[in-house]
Amino acid sequence: MTGIQIQELTKRFGDNVALQNVSLTFQPGKIYGLLGRNGAGKSTLLGIAANRLFADSGQVLIDGEPACENDRAQKKLYMMSEKNLYPKDMRVRDVFRWSERFYGSFDRQQAQVLAQQFGLNTKKRVKELSTGYTSIFKLIVALCLDVPYLFLDEPVLGLDANHREMFYHLLLKNYADEPRTIIIATHLIEEVANLIEEIAIIDEGRLLMSQSVQSLLDSGYCVSGKAGDVDAYAAGKKVIGEDVLGGLKTAYILGSCDRQALCDSGLELSKLNLQKLFVELTKKEGEQ
Ligand SMILES: Nc1ncnc2c1ncn2[C@@H]1O[C@H](COP(=O)(O)OP(=O)(O)OP(=O)(O)O)[C@@H](O)[C@H]1O
Numbered sequence: 001m002t003g004i005q006i007q008e009l010t011k012r013f014g015d016n017v018a019l020q021n022v023s024l025t026f027q028p029g030k031i032y033g034l035l036g037r038n039g040a041g042k043s044t045l046l047g048i049a050a051n052r053l054f055a056d057s058g059q060v061l062i063d064g065e066p067a068c069e070n071d072r073a074q075k076k077l078y079m080m081s082e083k084n085l086y087p088k089d090m091r092v093r094d095v096f097r098w099s100e101r102f103y104g105s106f107d108r109q110q111a112q113v114l115a116q117q118f119g120l121n122t123k124k125r126v127k128e129l130s131t132g133y134t135s136i137f138k139l140i141v142a143l144c145l146d147v148p149y150l151f152l153d154e155p156v157l158g159l160d161a162n163h164r165e166m167f168y169h170l171l172l173k174n175y176a177d178e179p180r181t182i183i184i185a186t187h188l189i190e191e192v193a194n195l196i197e198e199i200a201i202i203d204e205g206r207l208l209m210s211q212s213v214q215s216l217l218d219s220g221y222c223v224s225g226k227a228g229d230v231d232a233y234a235a236g237k238k239v240i241g242e243d244v245l246g247g248l249k250t251a252y253i254l255g256s257c258d259r260q261a262l263c264d265s266g267l268e269l270s271k272l273n274l275q276k277l278f279v280e281l282t283k284k285e286g287e288q
Pocket residue numbers: 013016017018036037038039040041042043044045
């Protein structure tokens with residue numbers, strides 16, 4: 001298994017460039033956070049890999065094989081997204097049956113157990129499910145499939161806090177039992193921060209970065225204190241953002257910290273937080 005290679009993908013919708021020359025690799029057996037602001041191109045990227053959309057140029061390889069119109073490659077992945085691909089009149093239990101037939105590896109017994117845990121009525125038709133239960137139903141399918149590549153596009157859409165916690169817990173257990181590549185596209189960065197090992201950020205159709213969460217968090221730090229002292233310390237350093245409250249300031253800085261200078265000026269040092277880092281890295285001109 002060599003993972004999923006995204007090679008120089010470009011996709012336009014009319015004049016709108018959704019992806020521009022994006023290349024990155026999703027390695028086998030890792031959990032990725034695919035992050036980006038609204039309209040950044042996350043769903044488009046996953047949709048092309050899952051053969052739901054065609055790229056204008058570039059390609060996606062799944063274990064070295066082209067993903068485009070290739071059933072053998074596509075059977076290795078499951079994409080859960082907002083778009084409902086199941087016939088709306090089908091009952092949930094029939095989708096479970098169908099999944100078993102199509103993928104072979106679907107654990108229908110486990111799906112029934114999870115449905116009971118989440119309170120999902122499997123006799124209901126897909127079209128009768130609420131937004132949250134539509135997500136739950138698709139998540140159960142994803143969790144019960146034995147495929148090496150799982151794409152979860154906004155997986156917890158509409159789920160209440162209890163169900164979100166249940167899902168994250170189940171996902172981690174599922175991963176611990178059988179590691180596979182899981183790509184989670186989400187805006188709920190804090191909720192997945194402890195779940196993901198790797199991060200890929202897309203900004204306006206371009207890849208901004210792809211690296212391990214740990215190395216990203218270790219690449220900088222926060223400094224807080226009196227605004228004048230923070231400014232003096234930060235001068236000449238790579239400041240990616242600031243928060244000001246009265247006379248106090250927090251600066252988000254990339255690079256290694258000068259502990260002696262911090263100590264001398266009485267400034268407080270703290271770790272970067274993934275969501276804050278993302279916000280600062282993807283902030284547009286004029287945004288606070
Ligand atoms: N079918 C389509 N027709 C026209 N434009 C589209 C289509 N699908 C996506 N786009 C455009 O492509 C760009 C990328 O959209 P995409 O859905 O991939 O972003 P995203 O990062 O998943 O966004 P969000 O987080 O808001 O769901 C956006 O500008 C979007 O409007």
